[in-house]
Amino acid sequence: MSEKPVAGTVPDEKEAAALEAAFDAHVAANGKVEPRDWMPEAYRKTLIRQISQHAHSEVIGMQPEGNWITRAPSLRRKAVLLAKVQDEAGHGLYLYAAAETLGVSRDEMEDALIEGRAKYSSIFNYPTLTWADIGAIGWLVDSAAIVNQLALCRCSYGPYARAMIRICKEESFHQRQGFEIMMALCNGSGEQKRMAQDAMDRWWWPVVMMFGPPDANSPNSAQSMKWRIKHKSNDELRQAFIDQTVPQAEKLGLAIPDPDLKWNEARGHYDIGEIDWEEFFNVVRGNGQCNEQRIERRRAARDEGLWVCDAALAYGEKQRARKRREAA
């Protein structure tokens, strides 16, 4: 993008309008934006909001699954779950690093989360009551995350798009491990099958809501789509997830807890019943079953881990001092 102005330019009003017009044309032509490029302040802020929210979701998302690491039903299941939870930490790291390229520090983002100024995905405020919930998260939540993130691989902001490509590859493994847990339960005893159905009954609607409010009530969508941060709307992604998941549920022999779910031949999509948006906004406002616990655990993990950061920084400084002495 040779004609792109660089960050740090302080333009006057006329220049600013020209820069913005050039920026809009660049992203409209599917051009990528890199950290040193000039960008509208609102674009930068929108990305910080979305990427940090995404990073927080990955990190908070470790808690519901972490809850079952010590209780996984076999050593194999335990090892796989441990690896998955570690992957989520890695995803958080890539995403925080992508957000840092926009001039915000990791400490600032973490403070915003812990002080309730930044959001994270509603889905992680539901409890994991049985082992089948681990299958449901992997199968349903990771499927939903992949549908959303595949579109984000084409996001106009380079560092975010590149992080998404790597994350999506790892999420497909997560989705398969979830489906495999559900398959084992559905082919098992009557009690196991009932456990799988119970997880399906509790997770289905929260996952459907996870794509965000309906397009008509999504204040950020229009601008984010214009800037090619988002390539598909919340409702388009929700529909894609439903269409791909219904046949998978049929294959497992699980019923979807929606009496109004039916194939619409004319639309070429499934129709679904009414979504309880009051529940969604209630959870987003902090009143879900686990919001308080999730943030409290995150705060404790940060506070208890501070000495590790201090020790790592002191060790790094000691190494640098030794190198300086050796070079002198």
Ligand code: FAQ
């Ligand atoms: N939860 O105007 P829109 C994962 C907020 S990663 C809470 O439509 P936008 C991996 C939204 O922030 C899951 N808040 O907003 C994993 C906004 O509030 P604000 C996370 C929500 O940004 C799997 C307001 O509502 N994925 O699962 C939610 O254009 C298993 C109005 O909404 C991402 O974050 C929600 N569900 O579209 C990990 C993907 N939905 O900020 C562990 C990246 C909306 O103005 C285990 N993010 N809100 O105060 C996105 O694609 C977008 O941000 C959307 C929302 C689609 C989530």
